[in-house]
Amino acid sequence: MITVENLTKEYAGFTAVDDVTFTARPGRVTGFLGPNGAGKSTTMRVMVGLTPATSGEVTVAGRRFADLPNPGREVGVLLDASAQHAGRTGREILAITAAIMGLPRTRVPEMLHRVSLTEDEADRRVRHYSLGMRQRLGIAAALLGDPQVLVLDEPANGLDPAGIRWMRDLLREYADQGGTVLLSSHLLHEIEVVADDLVVIGRGRIVAQGSKADLLAAAGTVVAADDRAALERALSTAGLASHPGTDGALRVEATTREVGLAAASAGIPLTRLADADGAGLEEMFLELTADTQRDDLTQSHSEGAAA
Ligand SMILES: Nc1ncnc2c1ncn2[C@@H]1O[C@H](COP(=O)(O)OP(=O)(O)OP(=O)(O)O)[C@@H](O)[C@H]1O
Numbered sequence: 206m207i208t209v210e211n212l213t214k215e216y217a218g219f220t221a222v223d224d225v226t227f228t229a230r231p232g233r234v235t236g237f238l239g240p241n242g243a244g245k246s247t248t249m250r251v252m253v254g255l256t257p258a259t260s261g262e263v264t265v266a267g268r269r270f271a272d273l274p275n276p277g278r279e280v281g282v283l284l285d286a287s288a289q290h291a292g293r294t295g296r297e298i299l300a301i302t303a304a305i306m307g308l309p310r311t312r313v314p315e316m317l318h319r320v321s322l323t324e325d326e327a328d329r330r331v332r333h334y335s336l337g338m339r340q341r342l343g344i345a346a347a348l349l350g351d352p353q354v355l356v357l358d359e360p361a362n363g364l365d366p367a368g369i370r371w372m373r374d375l376l377r378e379y380a381d382q383g384g385t386v387l388l389s390s391h392l393l394h395e396i397e398v399v400a401d402d403l404v405v406i407g408r409g410r411i412v413a414q415g416s417k418a419d420l421l422a423a424a425g426t427v428v429a430a431d432d433r434a435a436l437e438r439a440l441s442t443a444g445l446a447s448h449p450g451t452d453g454a455l456r457v458e459a460t461t462r463e464v465g466l467a468a469a470s471a472g473i474p475l476t477r478l479a480d481a482d483g484a485g486l487e488e489m490f491l492e493l494t495a496d497t498q499r500d501d502l503t504q505s506h507s508e509g510a511a512a
Pocket of ligand 1: 216221240242243245246248
């Protein structure tokens, strides 16, 4: 279990994370989703004690990371796959990590096997690894101590489609065995297949959170008719809020049944009636984050200010 409570992180007066509260639960994969610069990495860095919070608190298994006696045994962390020592082999990196955590050396070949790095690849220096191989090695290091919690920042970066599927299966299995997984991404599709819960962040603030199923249901119904104005009137008469989607159809915050009945009672033939489903979630993500993108540079702050 990871609990983030009213977390705020400021860099020289710039608020990178703004009063963020959420929980990642055991047995579930929690997707931490947001556009570039939304505050995901900063939140995760605070979570694993790399950056001090300005205010608020993060606990893992009920304790602050800094208070965990052997953190690697409780929390597996992959924040930056490229941060590994380029001059060491993958096997050496895992062996050193195992020694630091007081684990038997036998964990190393086990984990290499778990992430499908071959013997030959394990003995190459990391500088010769592809980004995908570094991600696998990073995941092996995160799993080494058999932790109950995994914190992974953009773990799918650099993985090919087969690698992404492999990782999804691995995380699913890990969560199904009772583990807690928090993984970040700026790509909705990457996360929506594997996540049970979603936490969406934009400009440092949480803009939506809940189970994926609830967020999908909240994304409502897509409906279209040749006479869109009449359809809008019928929906409004039935007390259903609607707004135009990007494809000319209307998005309605109601079930397909409610929408169908409202159209039928006004005698309007429909050309389309469907659950908003994945497309709805994507639109919701774009809408939620559109006004939270950090590309307007209206807030100036100094990059690299002291943490
Ligand atoms: N050390 C720092 N000094 C100043 N600003 C920082 C520092 N670290 C991060 N920031 C700023 O905080 C904001 C959030 O950054 P963060 O890396 O947490 O976003 P992110 O959601 O992980 O984005 P990405 O998907 O691009 O990795 C950004 O505007 C970033 O420039």
